[in-house]
Amino acid sequence: MTAPLVKVDAIVRSYRMRTGMFGRVTDLRAVDGVSLDIRRGETLGLVGESGSGKSTTGRMVLGLEAPDSGSVAFDQAAMPTTGSPAWRSQRARMQMIFQDPLGALDRRWTIARQVREPFDIHAIGDDASRAARTDELLLSVGLSHDQGLRYPHELSGGQRQRAVIARALATRPDFLVCDEPVSALDVSIQAQVINLLIDLQAELGLTMLFISHDLRVVRQISRRVAVMYLGRIVELGDADHLFAAPQHPYTRALVSASPAPGRRSTERIVLTGDPPNPAARPAGCAFHPRCSHAFARCRVESPTLVEITPDRSVACHLIDAGTVPAAASEAAA
Ligand SMILES: Nc1ncnc2c1ncn2[C@@H]1O[C@H](COP(=O)(O)OP(=O)(O)OP(=O)(O)O)[C@@H](O)[C@H]1O
Numbered sequence: 522m523t524a525p526l527v528k529v530d531a532i533v534r535s536y537r538m539r540t541g542m543f544g545r546v547t548d549l550r551a552v553d554g555v556s557l558d559i560r561r562g563e564t565l566g567l568v569g570e571s572g573s574g575k576s577t578t579g580r581m582v583l584g585l586e587a588p589d590s591g592s593v594a595f596d597q598a599a600m601p602t603t604g605s606p607a608w609r610s611q612r613a614r615m616q617m618i619f620q621d622p623l624g625a626l627d628r629r630w631t632i633a634r635q636v637r638e639p640f641d642i643h644a645i646g647d648d649a650s651r652a653a654r655t656d657e658l659l660l661s662v663g664l665s666h667d668q669g670l671r672y673p674h675e676l677s678g679g680q681r682q683r684a685v686i687a688r689a690l691a692t693r694p695d696f697l698v699c700d701e702p703v704s705a706l707d708v709s710i711q712a713q714v715i716n717l718l719i720d721l722q723a724e725l726g727l728t729m730l731f732i733s734h735d736l737r738v739v740r741q742i743s744r745r746v747a748v749m750y751l752g753r754i755v756e757l758g759d760a761d762h763l764f765a766a767p768q769h770p771y772t773r774a775l776v777s778a779s780p781a782p783g784r785r786s787t788e789r790i791v792l793t794g795d796p797p798n799p800a801a802r803p804a805g806c807a808f809h810p811r812c813s814h815a816f817a818r819c820r821v822e823s824p825t826l827v828e829i830t831p832d833r834s835v836a837c838h839l840i841d842a843g844t845v846p847a848a849a850s851e852a853a854a
Contacts, residue, residue, distance in 0.1 A: 524597050525558035526696060526728045532556075532581050532591035534574075540800055549799045551577040553752035554591070555747075556826070559696075564722060564729040566743030566760065568736055568775065572797055573749040575732045577667035579698045582730060583615050584608055595696070600777055613643075616689035617825030620701040620742040622681035626673040632684045633659065639691040662717060679710035683717065690721070700732045715741050736779040748772045751797045751807040754826055768835045770812045806838065814839055 532555050535548040537790050552574040567575050580586040582593055584600040595615065596604040601607035606702075619625055626635055637655040640646060646654065660667045662683040673681055682702060689697060699718065701710040719742055722729055733739050739746060739760075746763050748756040748771065756769040767773045774790040794811035803810050809819040818838050826836040 523561060525560045526596060527557070527559035527580075527582060527730070528594040528597075529555060529557040529559075529582060530592045530594075532578070532588035532593065534577050534581060534586065534588050538800065546590050547800065548605065550752055550802065552581065553755055554589070555749075555752070556591075557747060557754070557757070559728055559730055560745075561728055562722075562726050563744040564731050564742050566739035566746040567730060567732045567749060568734065568739050568746060568751035569710045570797055571734060571750075572799060572800070574752040575734075575749055576700055578749070579617070579700050579730060579732050583617055583698055584612070585617075613639075613692040614694050615696045615698070615701065616692065616694040617698045618682075618685055618689055618702045620704050622678065622705075623673055625685050626681060628673050630692055631670055631672055632664070632665075632676065636669065636684065636691060638687045638688070643692075654691075658690055661690070661721070662687045663713075677710070678706050679714055680694075682706065682714050686714075686717065686721070690725070694727070696728045696730075698730045698732070700826075701734070702731075703738060704735065711738065712741075718742060736764075736775055740779075748775065751802055753801055753807065753836065754834075755808065755836045756834070757826065758830075762832060766832065768829065768840065770814050770839070771808050771809075806836075 532552055533550065537546055537729045538549050539545065540547050555574070555578055557565070567578065569575055571679045577586070581588050584593065584603050587603055589757040595611060601611060626632070633655050636658055637651050640651040640654065645651065655669065656666050659666065663685050664680060664687065668676065668680065673684070676684065699767045702718070703714050706714060716737060718729070721727060731739060731742050744759060746760045747754045748769065750771050754773045755762065758769065763772065764776055774792045777790040792811055797807065805821045806812070806815070806819040806824055809815040812819065816838070822838070824836040824838050824841070826834045827840065828834045829840055
């Protein structure tokens with residue numbers, strides 16, 4: 522098997538914050554030992570509730586933020602120091618697409634000017650070839666030359682996100698991190714932008730990390746999926762298999778709340794208890810206060826991510842104990 526394009530090894534990231542009435546300074550651990558391989562040409566989905574550490578993981582994967590400990594390697598080389606010349610030249614190979622295209626675009630410039638900006642910055646080609654390549658990029662995301670002459674506020678949300686994608690592709694990146702790229706769009710437009718990303722990924726052989734809280738969207742685009750809960754990966758595996766037979770109780774709850782078209786809907790599992798809060802991480806397994814299967818060990822010992830089959834890893838004491846919840850084993854059968 523070829524080496525993964527991105528190798529993330531036990532990354533940790535904490536933020537200092539003030540809590541309580543007296544403003545006591547505490548460390549909030551946003552990412553708590555995440556390890557991931559992102560294989561060349563695949564889309565890896567990263568799902569989890571708000572605050573689970575998905576965006577922080579994405580920023581560290583791109584080197585926009587350095588981990589406190591652990592490491593990220595891109596194309597078998599350690600991530601250069603953030604902001605260094607080596608990092609800047611590497612950044613051309615890695616691009617990020619955010620949720621808010623209006624915030625990512627400059628309102629004072631036309632779309633075409635922003636799409637061609639990387640050519641101007643890096644002095645790539647002459648004026649005519651830059652203009653031609655800009656039109657090509659616009660066309661590749663479904664925008665016309667005339668739409669390129671407009672300003673961001675003159676386009677719809679979906680068109681603006683297409684423009685952001687065109688600009689991200691200008692440097693011919695190998696790797697894209699998409700952080701909630703369709704969450705701000707109408708559902709009908711979401712499907713179009715997802716299909717565009719799927720087409721571009723196949724055409725250009727892109728590798729993608731696709732971050733979203735929305736399982737429905739992640740399911741459409743991902744080859745493999747990692748599920749995060751309070752800064753850790755609790756389940757990782759082939760997307761089809763994971764959605765068909767989720768093993769971790771948290772994944773099961775997420776999947777049951779988002780049934781796939783054509784799949785027999787299983788009983789809806791309602792998550793009770795407080796939503797995850799990294800400032801108040803429970804002892805033991807962070808999910809145990811919301812888990813109906815929790816037993817004594819879950820309250821004291823944090824489970825590690827264990828490979829249970831060649832394409833599935835799960836961090837849950839139930840798996841160790843050989844007592845996978847019934848619905849998951851039924852679905853797997
Ligand atoms: N720069 C920062 N300073 C302080 N705290 C931060 C910072 N960035 C993230 N956090 C905190 O880290 C935790 C994880 O945030 P993160 O944005 O990575 O989660 P997420 O899963 O992407 O959620 P969301 O979808 O809401 O962005 C949250 O509690 C967040 O408040």
